[in-house]
Amino acid sequence: MVRNAARGPIRTIFKAGLKSGLKAGGLAAMGLGAALVAAPDKAAAQDVSLTVQSAWPLTLPASGRDAQHFADIVTTASDGAIEVDLYAPGRLVPPLEIFDAVRNGTLDAGFTSPLYVAGKFPAVQLFGGIPFGPDAFEYLGWIYNGGGLDIWREIYDAQGVVTIPCSLMEAESGGWYAEPIETVEDLEGLKLRFAGLAGEVMKKLGASVVLLAGGNIFPNLERGVIDGTEFSMPTIDQAVGFEKVVKNYYVPGWHQPAAINELIINKAKWEEMSEGQQKLIELACRETMVWGVTSTLTENAAAIDAFKEAGVTIRQFPPDVLAAFEQATAEVMEEQAANNPDFKRVWDSLQAYRANAASWTQAGGAD
Numbered sequence: 001m002v003r004n005a006a007r008g009p010i011r012t013i014f015k016a017g018l019k020s021g022l023k024a025g026g027l028a029a030m031g032l033g034a035a036l037v038a039a040p041d042k043a044a045a046q047d048v049s050l051t052v053q054s055a056w057p058l059t060l061p062a063s064g065r066d067a068q069h070f071a072d073i074v075t076t077a078s079d080g081a082i083e084v085d086l087y088a089p090g091r092l093v094p095p096l097e098i099f100d101a102v103r104n105g106t107l108d109a110g111f112t113s114p115l116y117v118a119g120k121f122p123a124v125q126l127f128g129g130i131p132f133g134p135d136a137f138e139y140l141g142w143i144y145n146g147g148g149l150d151i152w153r154e155i156y157d158a159q160g161v162v163t164i165p166c167s168l169m170e171a172e173s174g175g176w177y178a179e180p181i182e183t184v185e186d187l188e189g190l191k192l193r194f195a196g197l198a199g200e201v202m203k204k205l206g207a208s209v210v211l212l213a214g215g216n217i218f219p220n221l222e223r224g225v226i227d228g229t230e231f232s233m234p235t236i237d238q239a240v241g242f243e244k245v246v247k248n249y250y251v252p253g254w255h256q257p258a259a260i261n262e263l264i265i266n267k268a269k270w271e272e273m274s275e276g277q278q279k280l281i282e283l284a285c286r287e288t289m290v291w292g293v294t295s296t297l298t299e300n301a302a303a304i305d306a307f308k309e310a311g312v313t314i315r316q317f318p319p320d321v322l323a324a325f326e327q328a329t330a331e332v333m334e335e336q337a338a339n340n341p342d343f344k345r346v347w348d349s350l351q352a353y354r355a356n357a358a359s360w361t362q363a364g365g366a367d
Contacts, residue, residue, distance in 0.1 A: 048273050049083040050265070055095040055112040056214055058088055061235045061299060063261055066167040066292040067111040070263070073291075074284045082277055086111075095213040102264050103159050109265040111166065114152075115196040116211075123342035125196040126350060127152050127165075129172075129256035131329040134354060136170050136258040136293055138361055143260070146353035151346055160267040166285035167261035168293040174250030174317060175230035176221070176242045181250065181317065184324045193217055193229035197332055198255030204328040214240070221245055230255060234303035235296050243310045250315050254325050260289075 056064030071086050093101045098110035099117045114121075114128035127148065134142065142148040143165055156163050175194075181187065188206035192199075199209040212220060212229075220226045222245045230253075231237055243249070263285055270278065304314065317325070337344035354361070 046272070046274075047083070048269075048277060049085070050108040050269065051085045051087070051092070052109040052111060052263075053087040053089065053092050053098055053101075053107055055089055055098055055110070055116065055261075058086070060214075060239055062169050062233065062292055062296050063113075063167060063236065064089075065295075066261065066288050069291055070111070070166060070284055070288045073287055074280065077280070077284060082273070082280075089213070089215065095215070096211070099161070099264065102266050103161050105266050105268070107266070108269045109263060111261065111263055113195075113259075113261050114163075118196050118199075121155060121159075121342070122336055122340050123155055123346045124152065126343070126346045127163075127260055127262075128196060129198075129259040130350075131198050131201055131255045131332075132326055133257055134350070136168055138354065138357065139258045139260060140168065140289070141357065142350055142353040146356075147349055148346070148353070151342075151349060155342055155346075156264070157267070162265045162267050162270045164263045164265070164282055164285045165260050166263040166288055167259075168289035169233060169259040169261075169296070170293060171258065172230060172232050172253035172256045173234055173237060174253050174255070175228055176237070176246040177228035177248045177250065178221075178224070178246055179227070180248050180313075180315065181321060183318070184321055187321075190227040191225070193220070193226050193231075194255070195230070197329070197336070198230065200332045200336075201255070201325060201328045204331060205324060218242065218245070232259075233296060233300055234307070235299035238303040238306060243307050243312045247312050248315055249307055249312050250317055252316070254317070254322060 052067075054064055054067040056067070058064050058068045067086060071084060074082075074084070089095045092107060095112070096116050098107065098112045099120070101107040102110045114124040118125040127143070133139070143152075149165065152163055175192075177190075179186070184205060187202065190207045192202055192207045192209055193212045194202050194207075194209050195211055199211065202209050210226065212226075214231065217226075217229050217231060218240055221229055221242065228246070229242070231240065231242070233253075237243075237249075263281070265281075273281075308314065333347060337347050
């Protein structure tokens with residue numbers, strides 16, 4: 001039984017011995033049901049229990065809600081012996097400490113973002129969201145067909161962690177600002193919440209950047225501790241309530257045309273599972289990405305309408321500001337690649353994939 005996330009941990013029971021394949025329509029539509037029919041007989045697999053914590057509230061659209069959906073789809077698709085205790089953020093460890101907790105075995109698994117470990121492993125932020133990077137479709141192409149996931153897993157393997165892409169989002173907004181951004185000079189001295197590579201771009205343009213977990217952004221914005229923030233797409237920003245305290249909302253989301261969140265699992269715990277159990281988790285994550293990226297289209301539109309009704313001005317960055325963002329991004333990428341071999345390896349891989357696909361993507365064929 002799955003209990004309401006607001007009232008405590010969600011327990012999801014399922015077995016790896018699947019004799020009838022996945023029952024979930026989304027997975028079947030992706031042609032994945034047949035793969036699960038061939039899973040090992042459940043008698044060959046030992047029971048496994050997983051303690052999982054999300055970095056986001058489980059009712060938060062996309063990022064947090066995807067964790068809930070993942071639990072639900074696994075339950076529906078299964079009949080077996082992996083027991084998952086899914087916890088809301090902060091119930092066991094602070095959200096920004098999920099990776100370390102999984103690495104040292106305090107948590108079996110976490111639902112989080114690779115952007116949150118940029119300080120420890122600069123290369124993996126290229127898997128979480130890239131300024132002026134690929135859209136969602138191209139991102140997945142590189143991850144699954146261009147070698148991206150192989151490199152991602154190799155980097156984490158040295159830390160005793162296994163990663164599974166498990167949440168996909170389209171472009172974020174450009175963020176919320178207490179005052180309009182009309183020139184590059186307007187960014188100088190601002191205190192901004194930004195994550196990952198975009199934060200490095202903002203630093204180059206004179207801003208003071210801090211990384212705050214989602215639950216800490218609103219109070220700091222409300223009190224004026226920070227002058228602006230990026231967070232996510234409109235429906236998520238609405239759930240947080242940014243429109244109540246800031247009235248300048250910017251597009252486009254130059255800093256993150258697409259985002260991927262991850263399910264990370266302690267390597268020793270992962271290796272306890274049978275191949276069938278592992279495959280079930282991976283396929284459920286793929287289905288969750290499809291569900292997640294399609295679940296917010298009308299919600300985002302409704303959020304934009306609600307922002308306007310609340311007195312928010314929807315703004316676009318001036319062309320010279322966007323040009324400065326792009327130039328600073330190129331400098332950041334060059335510097336990161338020069339300082340970190342793993343970053344260079346990931347960046348070169350992505351650039352090569354995008355170049356190979358350019359004749360189609362730049363012609364609009366992948367839109």
